[in-house]
Amino acid sequence: MNKRVLALGLFIAVLASAISQALLHGQKAIATDVVLHTPYFLSPIFSMLIQATSMLAWAVPGLYVGYSCKNKPVQHGAIVGAAYAVILGADVFAMQSSKLIDTDSLLVLAVFALTEIAKYSVLFALVAPAGYLLATNRANL
Template sequence: MNKRALVIGLFIAVLASVISQALLHGQKAIATDAALYIPYFLSPLFSLLIQATSMLAWAVPGLYVGYSCKNKPVQHAAIVGAAYAAILGAGVFAMQSSKLIDTDSMLVFAVSSLTQMAKYSVLFALSAPAGYFLATHRANL
């Protein structure tokens, strides 16, 4: 197990998430103001930029883990994705714990957290092979 790739990948995931959220906040503010002054046919450009920015949180860490792992990059990326989602889930649970007063809301939150873990594991694992192939291509040069 490549622990260095896991730890740095987790750090990169958190950092990319913070940067992605900041960029999304700025883009949405610009898009609401720009909607008044730009032609209508350019509006898909702003939605495309928002979608690309939201992919930053899982594409960049997955690429890094795939790039830095020589063995089993997909498995390592899935582990980093699950750990990242667990950290996000713990943070959200800490912020929303006062609102979770009954068992139904706690169960909904637990299922949501497990779903996020599965989602980020798959997304990180899907982007890891691209990083791995980039590393092998650079090694062959």
């Protein structure tokens, strides 16, 4: 295990997530103006921009982890993704804890956290080999 890659990957994931959320908030603020003042046939470009911005939170850290790893990029990507999801789940749990009134809402929140861990582990693990291939191709030049 490369602990430096794991720590920096987690830092980059949190940073990319904050940047992504800020960009999405800005895009949401101008969405009504874009819809009103652009032709209808250009609306898929704006929706594609929103999708690309939301992918920033897992694509950039996954690429970094894969690029920085000398071996086992998939394993490192999955670990960083799981750690990021645990931080995200803890954040959501802390923000929603005052609204929990029964066991069912607690179970829904716990299932959400578990699915986020699985989702981000898979996404980071899928992107990490691309970063690894980029690093090996660059080393061969």
